Amino acid sequence: MRFRTLVTNSNLLLRIVQSIDKLSKTAILKLTPTKLHIIVITDIDSGLQLWSDVVNSALFSDYHIESAQDNEIYVEFNIDNLQRALRSTQGGALGVTLKLTKKQGMPVLSLIIRSQSAGGRDISLCQDVPVRMLSAQQMAQIGEPQVPEGQIHIMMPPLNNVRSIAERMKSVGDRVSVSVNRDGDMNVRVANDLVDITTFFRGLETLTYDTQGAAVDRGPNEFYTAVVDMKNFVRFLQSYHVAPKNIVCCVVEHHALVFYVYIGSSAYADTAALNETACGSLTYFLPVRQI
Amino acid sequence: MEAEVPAASLKTFYRALQCLGSIGEDIWIEARTDRLELIGKNASQSAYARIVFPAEFFDAYDAGESDDSVFRCRVQAKQLVGIFRARTQAVEKCVLSIEQASEPVHINSSATQSECRLVVRLAYKQRVFRTHRLFYEVCETFHSTYDRRDCKGQWRVAAAHAASWVAHFARGSEEMTLHMTTSAVRVRSWTAGSVAQPDATRTLHTELSVDPADFDMYHVTHPVELTLALREFRAVLKYAERMSAPLSAFFDRPGWPLLLEVAPPPNIDARDHRQALPTAEFVLATVADDATHAPCSNNTTPATRAPTRILPVPDYIDTGSAPSPDASPYAHSRSSFAQWSPGNRSDSLLATPASARRANTAVIDSVVASLPNSLGGPASQPVLESRVPTARAYRLLDMPRPYAPPGLTDSQQSDEHVAAEEPRNAPPGMVQTTLPFANPTVQRPQGNTDYSSDEELGATPPPPSKRMRALF
Numbered sequence: 001m002r003f004r005t006l007v008t009n010s011n012l013l014l015r016i017v018q019s020i021d022k023l024s025k026t027a028i029l030k031l032t033p034t035k036l037h038i039i040v041i042t043d044i045d046s047g048l049q050l051w052s053d054v055v056n057s058a059l060f061s062d063y064h065i066e067s068a069q070d071n072e073i074y075v076e077f078n079i080d081n082l083q084r085a086l087r088s089t090q091g092g093a094l095g096v097t098l099k100l101t102k103k104q105g106m107p108v109l110s111l112i113i114r115s116q117s118a119g120g121r122d123i124s125l126c127q128d129v130p131v132r133m134l135s136a137q138q139m140a141q142i143g144e145p146q147v148p149e150g151q152i153h154i155m156m157p158p159l160n161n162v163r164s165i166a167e168r169m170k171s172v173g174d175r176v177s178v179s180v181n182r183d184g185d186m187n188v189r190v191a192n193d194l195v196d197i198t199t200f201f202r203g204l205e206t207l208t209y210d211t212q213g214a215a216v217d218r219g220p221n222e223f224y225t226a227v228v229d230m231k232n233f234v235r236f237l238q239s240y241h242v243a244p245k246n247i248v249c250c251v252v253e254h255h256a257l258v259f260y261v262y263i264g265s266s267a268y269a270d271t272a273a274l275n276e277t278a279c280g281s282l283t284y285f286l287p288v289r290q291i
Numbered sequence: 292m293e294a295e296v297p298a299a300s301l302k303t304f305y306r307a308l309q310c311l312g313s314i315g316e317d318i319w320i321e322a323r324t325d326r327l328e329l330i331g332k333n334a335s336q337s338a339y340a341r342i343v344f345p346a347e348f349f350d351a352y353d354a355g356e357s358d359d360s361v362f363r364c365r366v367q368a369k370q371l372v373g374i375f376r377a378r379t380q381a382v383e384k385c386v387l388s389i390e391q392a393s394e395p396v397h398i399n400s401s402a403t404q405s406e407c408r409l410v411v412r413l414a415y416k417q418r419v420f421r422t423h424r425l426f427y428e429v430c431e432t433f434h435s436t437y438d439r440r441d442c443k444g445q446w447r448v449a450a451a452h453a454a455s456w457v458a459h460f461a462r463g464s465e466e467m468t469l470h471m472t473t474s475a476v477r478v479r480s481w482t483a484g485s486v487a488q489p490d491a492t493r494t495l496h497t498e499l500s501v502d503p504a505d506f507d508m509y510h511v512t513h514p515v516e517l518t519l520a521l522r523e524f525r526a527v528l529k530y531a532e533r534m535s536a537p538l539s540a541f542f543d544r545p546g547w548p549l550l551l552e553v554a555p556p557p558n559i560d561a562r563d564h565r566q567a568l569p570t571a572e573f574v575l576a577t578v579a580d581d582a583t584h585a586p587c588s589n590n591t592t593p594a595t596r597a598p599t600r601i602l603p604v605p606d607y608i609d610t611g612s613a614p615s616p617d618a619s620p621y622a623h624s625r626s627s628f629a630q631w632s633p634g635n636r637s638d639s640l641l642a643t644p645a646s647a648r649r650a651n652t653a654v655i656d657s658v659v660a661s662l663p664n665s666l667g668g669p670a671s672q673p674v675l676e677s678r679v680p681t682a683r684a685y686r687l688l689d690m691p692r693p694y695a696p697p698g699l700t701d702s703q704q705s706d707e708h709v710a711a712e713e714p715r716n717a718p719p720g721m722v723q724t725t726l727p728f729a730n731p732t733v734q735r736p737q738g739n740t741d742y743s744s745d746e747e748l749g750a751t752p753p754p755p756s757k758r759m760r761a762l763f
Contacts, residue, residue, distance in 0.1 A: 078493075078495075080461070080462075081461060081494065081495040084459075084461045084462070084495055085495055085497075088459045088497075103496070106493075108496065117452065117455075117501070117502070117505045118451075118452065118505075119504065119505050121502040121504055121505050122502060123499065123500070123501055123502070124499070124500045125459060125497070125498070125499045125500075126497070126498040126499070127459065127495060127496070127497050128495065128496035128497070128498070129495060130493040130494075130495075130496070
């Protein structure tokens, strides 16, 4: 099992890790020859799952991976540790190498950072993130959640707007109801015994491929609603760290609220490898709660 | 003691207090005629700090009434630091002074005009004053017996540079290792001997290699690997960084402490200006790698280390009945109070530590003798001394024990004093209320909880890290 690469866009990797920071303590890093996946499966109480994929060329160069399981490697890591390690790459790192190795008999994801001191002399920094290797059996058990076809897909309003209202709504109740209709309206509602707060977003863009499906059972101004944990909704909003290009919200009534966060490339002018298309995405699965 | 801190230097003063406050819970103050010393140490005695303010640092400084007296006391760090934390930009003048009661304070007397307090008075614009009156406790101070001239290796580095090493460490790191050779310095957040748990949630391991050319001065003749507690080292770095002063280190080998100094930068040309800045020295214990380096008992160290270490006779207040200092400073451990001859009890309890000691000897004798063993009575002393360090243990910091029995605050001292004298001269109306206190047996249990800190009664202070030992 071998893995070694140069990290060309450590900033993007840091932003992805920052956006999953509050989700859980540990996460799974799935390395494949073409893509990097970060998977967060929170405990059964919360039910939130995050599946992300980023094409390797957006992050790495000189990529070498080798393993007995179709050249795929799964490692479990502590999010705080990786975040701390990646933060060391900020502020003038000359070269960053990421590799999987063993130190003191324990597997570590080793981040070797070359930088310069104020005096212009080399400083080499090695951040070893302890990891747990997943066996082939454990790898097989990890699969993306199966949800029915969504009834409606809509573009989310700017995340910062949603974030500022969600922060205030957080203290009102621990359930949030997201309602969307085909006219492009989105209502975010939270209520308790004393107060009922709804925020209306108008004129959002609904995605056309919904109408082609068979299940157009409601009129354009009728709402599809999903009630999810406020905590999970706020956790999803942490994805502002990756400066998402666009976010699609998908309501699957009685099942889940799914958010597709597309990581744009335009925010990273320093990466020549990227073109206009999104280089990756984060997919959040928020299970529906009964009120 | 009275010291007026200039408004411009208030930040400097605050940084010093803050640094001491982050090392230990108490700050010792030693006022001498030419300087004011602030001293701190942590609960497990593995770190010691001393920040010396020359008299020139202050706008006005008066150590005390007589020339040869040295005033020593300790205060709670949290309280003292808190005073200077809040809005000090607008302060025009700041005066620290010690108020001593002219006569023993009576617990039942309503007269509050004479109290023993450390008074901090901050003057703002428009004649607004903020006055804080803190309890203090007269007690002896600690001084390090390590001499940097015994250290084979030393370096000096800009504080910001040293801080950049530690900045990469994970928040949960407890220790750091400095591996220094003639050509390279490796800074690690982990130690080779530490057992790694087979767990993905282990802490981050950081290793940094630094070029010695980045140091202002680097003199290491043989490879040394020092492991020390990160918490205190961070406190030193923070202080050095804020003072923008270089950090000097002196060290010898594992198990011997790392001596650090933060002195004003040498490039300040005005000589008098330089004198007016505080100098700080720190002693941080390091882990001894094998059992041979760690001494089995405190008492063996002075003999074996005599050629390389100077054990100065601590500053001692010259009073007639005071015990003469022994060759070993450890002879003055807590239980040796019992050996002292009872002094004259009619003295004021609130004067110098020496006279306080004299006056209290008899009281303390009975307190120590009557304590249950678990609370550090005489019988518990062998238990403390026979604590043999295991293979990896922090070396002790050799510091003289305080001579005066600490743990008595001024008001409680006088309480004790009054209680002892009560049968003779109590006013008729007060006999009932104070009578129980005149009986020593009734008084004990309450006394224990009241006027003795955990540390001084022999209860083990909380260790700052799992592998650190209580050293006394």
